[in-house]
Amino acid sequence: MKDLLTTDFRNAPYWWDAAPLTETASGALAPSYDAVIVGSGYTGLRAALTLARAGRSVAVFDKERPGSGASRRNAGFLGRTLKKSYVDLKAAKGAAHASAIYRDLMMAYDSTLAFIEEEGIDCHAVRCGCLIAATSAAHYAVLERELSGMKADLGLPYSMVPRARLREEMASDLYDGGAVIPDLGSLHPGLYHRGLMTRALAAGVALFGRCEVTRIERVEVEPAASQGDRFRVSTAGGQTRARDVVVATNGYTPKSLPWHARRVIPFVGYMAATEKLPPALLATLLPHRRTVIDSNLDIDFFRPAPDSPRLLFGGATANGLQDPAAIATLLHGRLRRALPDLADAKLGHVWTGQCAGTFDMMPHIGCHDGIWYGMGYNFAGVPMGSFFGLKIAQKILGLPAGASAFEAAAFPTLPLYRGNPWFLPLAMRWFAWKDAKLARSR
């Protein structure tokens, strides 16, 4: 086991090497703010930045150091699809709904890249393309059907890569070909988050790290005395008031927010980074430097690091392991299976992060009891968190641009579910069974 890890191995996200977490406390808590935001990831900070630039006073609270949630832990894939496929969504909800949702996804994708460019955030954002690797011939056929449906209805480009040509994209014989989506992107999630945070602070946002929000209550006071404040917010650093409150806690949503906790399914995502590899080897593994994701429900994914010759990869979602050595062993097995040339590569980093699924596999944005929320990104939070943060701020500002196809849907829960996803191992087994059933179907 020791041989799997480098001597300078870190049980921390690779991204923190370039964008380490920092302690942040913006002075004393003010008696009130126009807006209080719970959570300092992409969702919270994008909302905060937009509100502050519109002249609102804003405080963001995070119970850990800012960015220590999934926003500095993810893989940095920038996509415009959902766990719920376009074809399935169209069959279930009709063409108009499916295309409205997918048009918003495209807007989320484009607007995130445009924002990064306009702001000059140096985070290696590129349209590198994405290879979706088919785990069986049947998966290949389903993938082709899905992508041709999206091309016909939405004009989204793709090209199929048969098994015989897979090595043009990836040094692997594991997959039954795949599909390339040429315009999908990637970025360095740590640098993107840091850029967002720097800009929020420069715009006057008060950011309180290691300051948990413990309670949000409606204020029952005379309107004249309340100055429009509708909420009393209790934090580890004291109490304040706010006219608007935004919950942006996604996979870290606490039980102290029971309505939200009942609607998201927190699960753990696992990632690793190899040691530095010979650049020539890396160039043969992923010659076009695209991101790679497999076609399973329970995905494996790979990408080159944007800033050093390493391969980053993840998978085995929600497997329940906590011990870094055990996680490294499991992930290394996945790595060797897909990319045998890396059988002897050591791992320099292994880490985990909390994601949020939902009962309808869709992200949700809205306002409940006067409290705004954006969450349930189902592994698509880099563009969707940024987009929902922007949309929530536009809603608070009363701007028509805040409208979104996602807001119409009710946010489902299940009877007796209180935020403890005891059923996750069963759900992952069901995913594996569905993947295997599809694979056997041809």
Ligand SMILES: Cc1cc2nc3c(=O)[nH]c(=O)nc-3n(C[C@H](O)[C@H](O)[C@H](O)COP(=O)(O)OP(=O)(O)OC[C@H]3O[C@@H](n4cnc5c(N)ncnc54)[C@H](O)[C@@H]3O)c2cc1C
């Ligand atoms: C391993 C992994 C890989 C992923 N890969 C991708 C990918 O490639 N592409 C993609 O699009 N998405 C990916 N995701 C998902 C994506 O990272 C998230 O959806 C996104 O970062 C969510 O952003 P957020 O701002 O909503 O929440 P987060 O960034 O998770 O922030 C939530 C914050 O809320 C804070 N918080 C919780 N409770 C309280 C409280 N009571 N008081 C104060 N603060 C509180 C937490 O401390 C946390 O910092 C991945 C996730 C993981 C874990």
